Amino acid sequence: MSKEENNFDPPCLPDTAFFEWFCQDIQGAALFQRTRNLIDRIVSQSFLYMLSRSKSNIMRTFILCVCLLLSVSASLDMLQAQDKQQNHPNILFCISDDQSWLHAGAMGDPVVQTPAFDRIAREGILFTQAYCDAPSCGPSRSAILTGQHIWRLEDAGNIHSRLPEKFPIYTELLEKAGYMLGSYSKAWSPGQFKTDTGWVHNSRTSLNPAGPRFDSFQQFYQQKPSDKPFCFWLGSSDAHRPYELNSGKESGMDPSKVLVPPHLPDNQLVRNDILDYYFEIERFDSKVAEAIAILEASGELDNTLIVVTSDNGMPFPRAKATLYDYGTRMPLAIRWPSQIKRPGRTYAGFVHLSDLASTFLEASGQQIPQQMTARSMMDIFRDPSAPIREAAFTAMERHDGCREGGKGYPCRAIRTKDFLYILNYAPDRWPAGNPDAAYCARAIPFGEVDPCPTKTQLLEGKEGLPWFYHLAFDKRPGEELYDLRVDPAQVHNVAAIPEYGSQLAKLRNQLSEYTADSGDPRALGKEAPWDYYPYFGYRKNKDWTVDKKK
Numbered sequence: 001m002s003k004e005e006n007n008f009d010p011p012c013l014p015d016t017a018f019f020e021w022f023c024q025d026i027q028g029a030a031l032f033q034r035t036r037n038l039i040d041r042i043v044s045q046s047f048l049y050m051l052s053r054s055k056s057n058i059m060r061t062f063i064l065c066v067c068l069l070l071s072v073s074a075s076l077d078m079l080q081a082q083d084k085q086q087n088h089p090n091i092l093f094c095i096s097d098d099q100s101w102l103h104a105g106a107m108g109d110p111v112v113q114t115p116a117f118d119r120i121a122r123e124g125i126l127f128t129q130a131y132c133d134a135p136s137c138g139p140s141r142s143a144i145l146t147g148q149h150i151w152r153l154e155d156a157g158n159i160h161s162r163l164p165e166k167f168p169i170y171t172e173l174l175e176k177a178g179y180m181l182g183s184y185s186k187a188w189s190p191g192q193f194k195t196d197t198g199w200v201h202n203s204r205t206s207l208n209p210a211g212p213r214f215d216s217f218q219q220f221y222q223q224k225p226s227d228k229p230f231c232f233w234l235g236s237s238d239a240h241r242p243y244e245l246n247s248g249k250e251s252g253m254d255p256s257k258v259l260v261p262p263h264l265p266d267n268q269l270v271r272n273d274i275l276d277y278y279f280e281i282e283r284f285d286s287k288v289a290e291a292i293a294i295l296e297a298s299g300e301l302d303n304t305l306i307v308v309t310s311d312n313g314m315p316f317p318r319a320k321a322t323l324y325d326y327g328t329r330m331p332l333a334i335r336w337p338s339q340i341k342r343p344g345r346t347y348a349g350f351v352h353l354s355d356l357a358s359t360f361l362e363a364s365g366q367q368i369p370q371q372m373t374a375r376s377m378m379d380i381f382r383d384p385s386a387p388i389r390e391a392a393f394t395a396m397e398r399h400d401g402c403r404e405g406g407k408g409y410p411c412r413a414i415r416t417k418d419f420l421y422i423l424n425y426a427p428d429r430w431p432a433g434n435p436d437a438a439y440c441a442r443a444i445p446f447g448e449v450d451p452c453p454t455k456t457q458l459l460e461g462k463e464g465l466p467w468f469y470h471l472a473f474d475k476r477p478g479e480e481l482y483d484l485r486v487d488p489a490q491v492h493n494v495a496a497i498p499e500y501g502s503q504l505a506k507l508r509n510q511l512s513e514y515t516a517d518s519g520d521p522r523a524l525g526k527e528a529p530w531d532y533y534p535y536f537g538y539r540k541n542k543d544w545t546v547d548k549k550k
Contacts, residue, residue: 089336090304091174091231091360092217092291095144096284097137097186097240098320099310101130101329102259103281110257112278116288117308117333123343124306124335125380129350131392131415135312135320135327136399137240138191140353144311145169145188145209147357147372150395151412151520157530158398158408160537161191168369169209170357174231177366181211182220183233184287186240192536210235217291221298231360234291239280241315241450248275251282261326262489263318263471264454273453277314305336305363309353317455317472321399321448322431323413323422324490328394334377339363342384349388350415351377373518391416393514397530400537401441402433402448406546407531409448410522414511420490421507422480425522432473443540446473479504 101107104114106121107128133143134150134157142156143149146167150157154164163169175181187210207213210233214220217234224230249255255271264270288308295301309332313319319326330353337343358368358376368376379386392415398408410425424431433440433447440447449455449472462469471491481495481504494500515523522528532549 088178088229088365089338089363090229090295090300091179091364092234092295092304092306093232093356093360094234094288094291094306094308095141095186095236096281096310097235097237098312098315099239099281099284099331100313100319100326101128101331103278103314104331106333107331109259111253111259111275112281114281114285116285116292117331119292120288120306120308120335121333123337124333124340125343126346127332127334127351128346128348129392129415130309130330130332131328131350131352131394132310132312132330133352133354133394134396135322135394136396137186137189137311139397140311141188141210143352143354143374144356145171147354147361147368147374149352149354149373149393149518149520150397151515151522152371152373152518154529155533156191157395158533158535159190159400160535161398161533162536163188163191163193163209168371170360171209171211171231171233173361173366173369174364177364178228179364180224180228180230181232182214182217182224182230183208183211184214184217184220184235186235186237187211187213187233190537217287218294221294229364232291234287236284236287238284239277239314241452243273243276243280243452245276245453246272248272248277248279251279253278261316261319263324263326263468263491264316265457265465265468267457269457270454273316277316302337305339305360306334307356308333311353315450315452317432317449317458317468320450321396323394323396323411324420325415328392328413328415334381336363336381339378340381345384347380349380349386349390350392351375351380351389352392391510391514393511395515395520398533398535399448400433401535401539401544401546402439402444402446403429404434404439405531406535406544410528410530412511412515412520412522414507414514416507418483418485419503419507420480420482420484421504421511422476423508423511424476424478424480425528427476427478429475430473431476435473438541439544441535441537441539441541441544449473479508481507 103109103112104117105112106118106126132140134140136159138159138161139150139157142153142163146153146169153167155162156164171181187208193209217232220232249272253275255268255275258271258274260266260270295304310330313327318324321327352374354374355377358372358374359378361368362376362378394413396409396411398406407429409429409431411422413420413422432449435445437443437445444451458465458469458472479495480493481500482490483494495504512523532547535546
């Protein structure tokens with residue numbers, strides 16, 4: 001045997017450092033192509049190497065080459081799994097109906113129990129300044145699907161309206177990218193979805209912009225092909241009214257521990273009403289827990305981007321259908337182990353729920369359409385020191401048919417750390433709807449506020465509760481400004497106080513610039529069409545109609 005053969009130096013198997021170098025700066029298809037090229041090179045060079053060796057070394061060299069190929073193959077499997085987690089995650093979007101931000105265990109509420117939400121927050125990121133784009137079910141959900149503010153969405157800026165086909169939605173884009181879609185309970189709703197080509201489906205059918213309807217997440221998951229990622233909208237009608245009276249108290253909740261919002265009277269009736277609301281939040285949370293358990297049992301939990309939030313605030317006076325925090329500020333927790341760095345943290349910057357559309361698309365490696373003006377949250381996931389986003393912008397047009405001729409209550413707002421500024425475009429209108437039920441499609445006085453024990457108490461006890469009645473139902477000035485450093489409850493308007501003049505002007509200009517730059521017809525001085533769009537909601541009052549545009 002020659003000296004060369006005695007000093008045979010077999011090729012080294014690739015180690016962790018090698019693969020870290022090998023995979024740097026590449027992802028997805030490029031990574032797999034490089035791996036295939038490497039394998040081809042190993043095979044060809046190994047064959048030539050064996051031909052140049054003596055017979056005694058051929059078998060040894062062959063065995064080493066096989067080991068090398070097996071090592072590369074195993075690493076490729078690992079990289080494919082990693083790529084799936086990073087670029088094709090499952091998406092589970094869980095959204096309650098009418099829940100304000102404070103009412104979750106992770107947010108510090110001493111009564112309501114939300115273990116599923118709390119787990120997602122504990123193992124991911126808890127967002128403490130998350131805002132819906134509109135404090136109304138349909139427009140808020142339209143903004144989530146389209147990744148745009150409601151003033152850009154034409155009909156979809158109103159409730160009981162339509163979602164025009166011209167606006168791309170993240171669910172459709174993910175389906176084209178190979179995702180299986182599904183939805184449960186309340187998805188995009190309420191309204192009628194009519195495409196430009198005449199295809200119509202509404203929130204009562206099995207077809208919905210959020211995805212085809214299933215009876216449960218479990219049913220959907222059992223039907224999903226094992227090789228397809230999914231995007232599932234886990235909705236609920238909880239905590240939308242009506243409630244079962246005393247359901248909260250009878251479940252064992254303690255009314256003495258309820259933290260009554262400062263804009264509501266603190267008495268036993270209101271406390272019990274809030275407990276019934278809490279009961280429905282807990283029921284929704286249990287559905288989220290069931291979905292998490294299915295994913296955990298199947299080994300897919302860590303490969304799923306999970307979001308838990310709501311669409312707008314609690315269904316009480318001066319909350320839902322208003323631009324105050326109890327109407328627009330949402331619970332939001334997101335879990336995605338492979339991409340969220342330093343899980344268990346809190347993000348205090350401002351985000352919109354419409355940001356979720358861009359986030360889902362970027363997370364799945366898809367291009368974000370130019371029309372989607374919302375900002376992806378991926379930078380927040382990956383960088384615990386990401387810059388704080390300093391403001392949120394919210395809006396409302398027609399929440400329901402509660403004024404003569406189908407008029408809404410147009411308003412815009414900017415929320416910063418220290419201030420809330422609201423611009424009311426039609427201060428001559430009743431903000432909670434006309435007090436005369438004859439002007440409401442549903443024949444309800446102050447119809448923007450859902451019927452409930454708390455509302456009834458304020459209406460019947462107007463003389464004894466004038467301050468709370470005023471906050472809930474009276475007309476509001478053209479501008480509102482609240483100094484959250486001294487008035488976190490947002491009940492003392494300081495817009496007319498001279499000392500706040502410079503701050504008022506600053507926020508007024510900031511809101512005007514933002515809405516104009518993003519195409520708001522009202523900010524641009526253009527015709528605002530929302531008062532004239534069709535209304536597809538329930539009409540108890542058959543004489544109520546939407547005015548025709550003149």
